[in-house]
Amino acid sequence: MTQDTISLALAELRDLLGDRLSTGQSVREIHGRDEAYSTPALPDGVAFPESTAEVSAIMKICSAHKIPVVPFGIGTSLEGHVIPIHGGISIDTSRMNKVLEIHESDLDAVVQPGVTRTQLNDNLRATGLMFTVDPGADATLGGMASTRASGTNTVRYGTMRENVLALEVVLPDGRVINTGSRARKSSAGYDLTHLFVGSEGTLGIITELTVRLFGRPDTELSATCAFETIDDAVNTVIMAIQMGLPMARIELLDDVQMKGMNIFNPDLNLPEKPHLFLEFHGSEAGVKEQVDLFESVAEEFGVSGFGWATKLEDRERLWQARHNAYYAGKSLRKGCEGVVTDCCVPISALADCIARTKELIADSGLIAPIVGHVGDGNYHLLILIDPGNADEMARAKQLASDVNRAALSFGGTVTGEHGVGTGKKKYMAEEHGEAYQLMAQLKQSIDPLNIMNPGKLVSVN
Amino acid sequence: MTQDTISLALAELRDLLGDRLSTGQSVREIHGRDEAYSTPALPDGVAFPESTAEVSAIMKICSAHKIPVVPFGIGTSLEGHVIPIHGGISIDTSRMNKVLEIHESDLDAVVQPGVTRTQLNDNLRATGLMFTVDPGADATLGGMASTRASGTNTVRYGTMRENVLALEVVLPDGRVINTGSRARKSSAGYDLTHLFVGSEGTLGIITELTVRLFGRPDTELSATCAFETIDDAVNTVIMAIQMGLPMARIELLDDVQMKGMNIFNPDLNLPEKPHLFLEFHGSEAGVKEQVDLFESVAEEFGVSGFGWATKLEDRERLWQARHNAYYAGKSLRKGCEGVVTDCCVPISALADCIARTKELIADSGLIAPIVGHVGDGNYHLLILIDPGNADEMARAKQLASDVNRAALSFGGTVTGEHGVGTGKKKYMAEEHGEAYQLMAQLKQSIDPLNIMNPGKLVSVN
Numbered sequence: 001m002t003q004d005t006i007s008l009a010l011a012e013l014r015d016l017l018g019d020r021l022s023t024g025q026s027v028r029e030i031h032g033r034d035e036a037y038s039t040p041a042l043p044d045g046v047a048f049p050e051s052t053a054e055v056s057a058i059m060k061i062c063s064a065h066k067i068p069v070v071p072f073g074i075g076t077s078l079e080g081h082v083i084p085i086h087g088g089i090s091i092d093t094s095r096m097n098k099v100l101e102i103h104e105s106d107l108d109a110v111v112q113p114g115v116t117r118t119q120l121n122d123n124l125r126a127t128g129l130m131f132t133v134d135p136g137a138d139a140t141l142g143g144m145a146s147t148r149a150s151g152t153n154t155v156r157y158g159t160m161r162e163n164v165l166a167l168e169v170v171l172p173d174g175r176v177i178n179t180g181s182r183a184r185k186s187s188a189g190y191d192l193t194h195l196f197v198g199s200e201g202t203l204g205i206i207t208e209l210t211v212r213l214f215g216r217p218d219t220e221l222s223a224t225c226a227f228e229t230i231d232d233a234v235n236t237v238i239m240a241i242q243m244g245l246p247m248a249r250i251e252l253l254d255d256v257q258m259k260g261m262n263i264f265n266p267d268l269n270l271p272e273k274p275h276l277f278l279e280f281h282g283s284e285a286g287v288k289e290q291v292d293l294f295e296s297v298a299e300e301f302g303v304s305g306f307g308w309a310t311k312l313e314d315r316e317r318l319w320q321a322r323h324n325a326y327y328a329g330k331s332l333r334k335g336c337e338g339v340v341t342d343c344c345v346p347i348s349a350l351a352d353c354i355a356r357t358k359e360l361i362a363d364s365g366l367i368a369p370i371v372g373h374v375g376d377g378n379y380h381l382l383i384l385i386d387p388g389n390a391d392e393m394a395r396a397k398q399l400a401s402d403v404n405r406a407a408l409s410f411g412g413t414v415t416g417e418h419g420v421g422t423g424k425k426k427y428m429a430e431e432h433g434e435a436y437q438l439m440a441q442l443k444q445s446i447d448p449l450n451i452m453n454p455g456k457l458v459s460v461n
Numbered sequence: 462m463t464q465d466t467i468s469l470a471l472a473e474l475r476d477l478l479g480d481r482l483s484t485g486q487s488v489r490e491i492h493g494r495d496e497a498y499s500t501p502a503l504p505d506g507v508a509f510p511e512s513t514a515e516v517s518a519i520m521k522i523c524s525a526h527k528i529p530v531v532p533f534g535i536g537t538s539l540e541g542h543v544i545p546i547h548g549g550i551s552i553d554t555s556r557m558n559k560v561l562e563i564h565e566s567d568l569d570a571v572v573q574p575g576v577t578r579t580q581l582n583d584n585l586r587a588t589g590l591m592f593t594v595d596p597g598a599d600a601t602l603g604g605m606a607s608t609r610a611s612g613t614n615t616v617r618y619g620t621m622r623e624n625v626l627a628l629e630v631v632l633p634d635g636r637v638i639n640t641g642s643r644a645r646k647s648s649a650g651y652d653l654t655h656l657f658v659g660s661e662g663t664l665g666i667i668t669e670l671t672v673r674l675f676g677r678p679d680t681e682l683s684a685t686c687a688f689e690t691i692d693d694a695v696n697t698v699i700m701a702i703q704m705g706l707p708m709a710r711i712e713l714l715d716d717v718q719m720k721g722m723n724i725f726n727p728d729l730n731l732p733e734k735p736h737l738f739l740e741f742h743g744s745e746a747g748v749k750e751q752v753d754l755f756e757s758v759a760e761e762f763g764v765s766g767f768g769w770a771t772k773l774e775d776r777e778r779l780w781q782a783r784h785n786a787y788y789a790g791k792s793l794r795k796g797c798e799g800v801v802t803d804c805c806v807p808i809s810a811l812a813d814c815i816a817r818t819k820e821l822i823a824d825s826g827l828i829a830p831i832v833g834h835v836g837d838g839n840y841h842l843l844i845l846i847d848p849g850n851a852d853e854m855a856r857a858k859q860l861a862s863d864v865n866r867a868a869l870s871f872g873g874t875v876t877g878e879h880g881v882g883t884g885k886k887k888y889m890a891e892e893h894g895e896a897y898q899l900m901a902q903l904k905q906s907i908d909p910l911n912i913m914n915p916g917k918l919v920s921v922n
């Protein structure tokens with residue numbers, strides 16, 4: 001890719017988009033970084049399309065000139081997905097942010113990729129329906145589908161894998177495809193929807209999503225409860241899952257994280273012990289039944305009392321605190337940066353894998369709170385480092401790496417919900433073996449020029 | 462493919478498998494047909510491998526000689542999937558029928574592809590767990606994954622799409638891959654599991670499956686209820702789904718089907734009106750709550766009384782009768798053959814699409830009972846014809862085609878659970894548009910010699 005090629009492509013894109021192609025330094029900088037500690041890299045230009053037809057036209061120009069294209073939602077990636085490491089065009093979907101259809105009878109909605117999860121839920125307010133997937137950030141649905149995102153209530157309602165019913169996708173050569181219908185199931189051919197969900201913009205750009213909605217439960221009840229040891233908390237989770245308790249949320253926060261929570265949320269004032277944050281959904285009687293069962297399990301593991309939240313504002317405050325866990329964790333060390341990683345293991349291995357993680361943290365000499373969607377076997381590590389200290393950075397990377405390999409050794413995966421991007425490519429061959437070559441083969445088939453988010457997830461020639 | 466090539470390949474396969482390669486006429490005939498009205502075609506040989514390594518070795522031989530390979534489970538396909546229309550080798554998985562691991566704590570099991578759904582459930586009897594996907598036939602799990610099968614309790618527990626967690630697959634060139642782990646979620650790369658689920662043996666052979674299990678509910682209650690019109694029955698279903706009632710089963714049988722049910726099951730003796738067959742799962746209190754809600758909905762649509770089944774043997778008799786709906790339907794006309802089709806639409810379109818189907822049946826002058834997993838918007842037509850009557854056959858095919866196109870016109874899919882095979886290829890371009898070309902592209906990438914179940918699902922050069 002020469003400077004001439006780029007200039008030619010930019011000129012054609014300018015003809016197509018006018019002011020909605022930006023080559024200004026500040027706009028390029030916004031599109032050159034994510035929310036993690038990834039090395040920034042600037043795109044040559046940022047396109048702000050307003051329609052599928054425009055995305056298709058952009059792709060035709062970029063494929064004609066073999067210019068890299070990086071889809072950009074709102075920039076909350078944690079593994080470098082949106083960083084244009086080979087330059088090219090960042091396609092910002094923020095102007096494709098319409099909720100197109102809400103089908104109350106079918107419990108689904110059709111949205112453009114730039115719609116955020118809270119925006120969709122605001123649009124649903126009058127319907128009694130909800131969109132459930134809730135990563136910490138208020139990410140776009142296009143981005144969430146691309147990283148196969150999940151969140152706190154996946155244990156009950158599923159990840160983006162279960163909640164995306166169909167997609168419209170622009171392929172690298174500009175072709176527009178639809179990957180499914182609004183029928184709830186189909187045996188009509190290859191499952192292209194799931195091929196694109198989690199493909200991190202390396203196979204095409206999502207321009208429309210049909211997502212699943214759920215009815216709001218009659219009763220929602222939240223709670224916090226503390227345990228003497230992290231093992232007790234985790235074993236409570238394991239038993240509750242095994243009993244088939246249909247909990248809506250069951251989140252672990254370790255003692256270190258709780259210290260940060262109390263600093264960041266002065267009103268919270270919870271004991272600095274391992275906690276579970278819980279939510280129960282159902283009818284009034286159904287929730288009562290769940291709570292009784294859960295309490296009896298937790299008591300077996302020495303739970304030291306519950307804090308209950310029934311009122312909407314109390315529940316929202318609690319879950320806002322949980323969603324701000326990243327910032328709460330960072331408040332444990334002044335001026336620090338956070339190195340974040342996540343992994344996921346079979347639930348039977350969760351207690352052992354977390355115990356191993358705690359040992360690895362102790363060995364590293366670093367502070368690293370643990371927070372997890374433990375009902376899925378998924379947890380996060382936030383490793384706090386002094387950004388100017390190369391030794392700490394090296395130790396943090398080693399720790400993240402050791403934790404990810406521990407997850408593999410327990411039959412798990414190196415990322416439950418953050419994705420691969422550039423950050424986790426190094427583990428892919430180890431996790432997938434020969435299957436990783438098949439992924440590269442698929443990438444080459446769909447994107448033979450390797451222009452779609454090149455360098456992420458898979459390596460091709 | 463010349464006769465010489467085949468003889469060479471058969472000789473090499475004989476060296477590998479000994480007696481477990483069969484070229485006898487009767488064995489080839491068993492592997493040359495399915496359960497539907499598809500034209501038979503014989504394989505040149507039938508291989509009975511006992512391990513993944515043997516399947517890999519078979520694939521290497523067949524790819525070296527460019528011989529077609531057709532995976533075979535138990536032969537209950539309804540769209541010609543298992544018929545070797547281009548000859549070659551049928552790989553029968555019946556000797557790979559071991560339940561390898563049951564992980565009670567993780568609610569999953571690892572099985573070989575020849576295990577049938579009832580065999581797995583027999584193996585689970587002591588655990589309190591169940592495998593839920595239940596197509597009418599006692600199909601193999603390999604076959605069920607390959608057609609993305611579902612059944613009567615999908616509305617609560619999902620199809621094979623939701624219930625296959627990971628696969629081991631032998632690719633056309635003999636490479637063995639694993640498509641996932643036992644972790645409940647992952648964002649680590651392309652979703653290969655879902656690419657192979659529903660791919661009908663056109664991309665590789667499934668040699669191992671990790672499937673999801675559920676805890677058996679404390680209380681299971683089954684019921685039948687009759688309505689004056691099919692519209693009332695369908696509207697009851699629609700409202701129950703919209704209210705979020707977590708029913709385990711909600712099945713429609715129209716008046717014509719009920720007549721057949723009474724002939725085939727003399728003990729059943731139900732009114733010959735449209736019926737719903739229901740099942741509720743939960744705690745005792747939870748089931749009572751669901752039943753009360755359901756009754757209030759059904760009463761709005763003029764339900765004419767319920768028949769309840771609480772005892773295990775009564776429930777089993779009821780669902781066995783439902784699973785035998787195909788044979789019951791055929792008992793409506795002596796000596797007839799059944800032409801079967803299925804389709805699936807968004808639930809909001811279900812009443813209209815079924816009404817249109819009833820009109821089309823009337824226009825055809827044929828008898829065609831309707832049975833459906835209507836909680837998913839999915840229903841089946843069993844068109845009864847005199848196998849010697851070419852005109853009836855033509856009218857049956859036209860009717861099936863009209864019903865499938867009606868489903869497309871209502872935003873649905875031409876098959877909810879039977880698959881494409883050869884029978885439904887003709888609708889694929891219409892249903893998928895440009896996406897159907899992408900499917901062919903993927904097929905060419907993974908199976909460049911087009912030896913995996915050639916002629917099914919997609920067309921390549």
